[in-house]
Amino acid sequence: MEKKRCAIATITGGTNYGNRLQNYAxxxxxxxxxxxxxxxxxxxxxxxxxxxxxxKLYIVYALIFQKNGYVPLKRRIxxxxxxxxxxxxxxxxxxxxxxxxxxxxxxxxxxxDQIWNFDFCAGxxxxxxxxxxxxxxxxxFSASIGTETIPEKYVDFFKESIxxxxxxxxxxxxxxxxxxxxxxxxxxxxxxxxxxxGQEEWIKIARRPNWINGKRFLLIYFLGEISxxxxxxxxxxxxxxxxxxVNLYSEFEQVQKVDPHSFCAGPDEFLWLVANCELFITDxxxxxxxxTIFQKPFRWFSREQKGVRNMNGRVDTLFSKLQVGDWCIGDxxxxxxxxxxxxxxxxxxxxxxxxxxxxxxLKGALYED
Numbered sequence: 001m002e003k004k005r006c007a008i009a010t011i012t013g014g015t016n017y018g019n020r021l022q023n024y025a026x027x028x029x030x031x032x033x034x035x036x037x038x039x040x041x042x043x044x045x046x047x048x049x050x051x052x053x054x055x056k057l058y059i060v061y062a063l064i065f066q067k068n069g070y071v072p073l074k075r076r077i078x079x080x081x082x083x084x085x086x087x088x089x090x091x092x093x094x095x096x097x098x099x100x101x102x103x104x105x106x107x108x109x110x111x112x113d114q115i116w117n118f119d120f121c122a123g124x125x126x127x128x129x130x131x132x133x134x135x136x137x138x139x140x141f142s143a144s145i146g147t148e149t150i151p152e153k154y155v156d157f158f159k160e161s162i163x164x165x166x167x168x169x170x171x172x173x174x175x176x177x178x179x180x181x182x183x184x185x186x187x188x189x190x191x192x193x194x195x196x197x198g199q200e201e202w203i204k205i206a207r208r209p210n211w212i213n214g215k216r217f218l219l220i221y222f223l224g225e226i227s228x229x230x231x232x233x234x235x236x237x238x239x240x241x242x243x244x245x246v247n248l249y250s251e252f253e254q255v256q257k258v259d260p261h262s263f264c265a266g267p268d269e270f271l272w273l274v275a276n277c278e279l280f281i282t283d284x285x286x287x288x289x290x291x292t293i294f295q296k297p298f299r300w301f302s303r304e305q306k307g308v309r310n311m312n313g314r315v316d317t318l319f320s321k322l323q324v325g326d327w328c329i330g331d332x333x334x335x336x337x338x339x340x341x342x343x344x345x346x347x348x349x350x351x352x353x354x355x356x357x358x359x360x361x362l363k364g365a366l367y368e369d
Contacts, residue, residue: 004106005036006366007090009127011113012041015079015251017221018194018286020267022112024086025193026141028201029359030109033366038090040108040127071260075251078266086205107366108133110140112171112193117146118154125154129161138164139365142171142190142358144314145178159183167365169358173320174313190358191321194289195351199275202293206271211261216241219277221248221270221287224303233332234281240336243278279340281330285314292324292351297342301330322350 008026011019023039030037083089108130115121115128125131130138150158159182162168169190170176176189218238220226226234238245248270249263265273274280274290280298282288291298302312318324323346 004366005038005104006030006107006109007105008037008039009108009110009130010039010115011121012039012083012089015075016223017248017267017270018284018289019113020079020082020087021271021286021290022192022194024205024267025197026109026112027087029193029196029362030366033363035366038088038105040092041089042092071255071258071263072251074260075264078264082267105133105137107137107139109366110138110143111169112142112144114144114146116143116158116175118151118158119147122154125157125161131161135164136166138166139362140165140168140170141362141365142169142192143175144171145175146172146314148174148313150178150182155182167361167368169361172313172317174317188357188361189317189321190361191351191354192286192289192318194286195293196355196358197293199293202271202290203275205268206275207266207268208272208276209261209265209269212246212273216243216278217246217273218243219246219248219273219280219282221250221280221282221284222301222303223250223252224283227304229332230301230330237279237281237336237339241278241340246273246277248273285318288315288318288328291328292318292322292344292347295342295344295347297340298328299330299334299339300328321354322347 008023008030010023010026012023027037027039110128110130115124118125121128162179162183162185168179168185168187170179170187171189171192173189176187179185179187218234218241220234234245246262247259248265249258253263255263271290274287274296275294277296280287280291280296281301282291282298283301283303288298288300300315319326319328325343325346327341327343
């Protein structure tokens, strides 16, 4: 009997560790259900065609003359290598109206990640709400809105699209509340797909960076800004523990300020670094996820980013569902003598329940007639 084919509609661009690893996890769990799966991607676009001649000349100048000018390109190449190894990309044309002609599948899974965050993804809303296939073929799995509200100009589109889905689960409690407020529909909250894989499954694809020198290290990864007070606190921890600091940086960091080695760490190296660090300090949701999977001491600081609305709901839901506790919530006044404290005693039981709940939902949605 021919296998059913399933497509995933999620964020595939950029060089963000969380979106790449959740994409891998989503494909992994669907393949375990003996289905063929691919991730819809707009491809590795040649971004140069979008720039003016003046801008193109500046890019060439930066590559040749600026310190570390080459590293963003190298980071993209490393992420592309990860994609080729671990993710089954199905390249689609950019114009959304052509999607119907390009995609043949029994189900389209929308999720996970912040695909329904209109601050970031409004331009791809037809793709991320699977408007190109009939409603009975649309599944949302742990889809994230990310923020506390839907922008007013997208409310009607959101309400209409949600009503057409046959099966929906979301990643945050607030997302479920928004859907109920706008449509009256009650939807389940399921964990991020990265949590459906265990330590052993992640370690299989983890890769030690060749620039790691064998010394103990404190890992930091911030997508937002790091205040001067927090920078001083990190230095204090490093001195107290007598360990070096490894900064992974976000993809949007100014290249003049980065260490080119750690800036160009791939998603598989990210996994190794989290699994082997002494302590992880981050504002990243997936930083919290992988710290929990590998049971590493970590501290999460609320993201500080100008022009970006509050996105803490996903972390609140994570900590609440797994009953992690508040020991991991960062505070620059916490004594450095206490900084390696961790308590995952309640996590395993709660995580096993959440995995079973999420997989039962997903299996039901995938195989429902």
